[in-house]
Structures are given as structure tokens and as C-alpha cells.
Amino acid sequence: TTGGRVEKVIANFPDEAEYLVVLKAAIIATEYQASAEEDPELYLPIIQNLKQDYMQGLQILGVQMAQPKQAGR
Numbered sequence: 001t002t003g004g005r006v007e008k009v010i011a012n013f014p015d016e017a018e019y020l021v022v023l024k025a026a027i028i029a030t031e032y033q034a035s036a037e038e039d040p041e042l043y044l045p046i047i048q049n050l051k052q053d054y055m056q057g058l059q060i061l062g063v064q065m066a067q068p069k070q071a072g073r
Helices: 014-035 040-061
Strands: none
Touching: 014 040
């Protein structure tokens, strides 16, 4: 809607982590755009930079991301 008020949906979500939501959305959107592109390599540096910024932000907040399990282990 337009002209409304934005309210915090998650009561305990830290303000200093809000930009990470935007970074994650940018990563997903850029990966989607790259999948539809004839030359997806153009997007690789952008995606890498976004992911680096995202992971750095998580580290600053002290969030540990689970590593994906490798097949055969």
C-alpha cells in the first residue's frame, strides 16, 4: 500500500542487522538476474562482493552460518 506506516514485524530483530536483509535480497535478485543473462559471468564480481559484505556483516554480529554438508560424508 502507499502512504502507510512501516512497523517492525519481528519485535526482537536487531536494528543493526536490518541492512543484512537488504543485502541477502540483493544477492538473491542478482543471482536470479544472472540466471536469465546470456553472459552470467558479468554478474559474478557483483555477487561475490555482495556475499562478502553479507558474510562480514554476519561475523560482526557474531552469527555463525552452518556449512553445507558435502556429499559422501
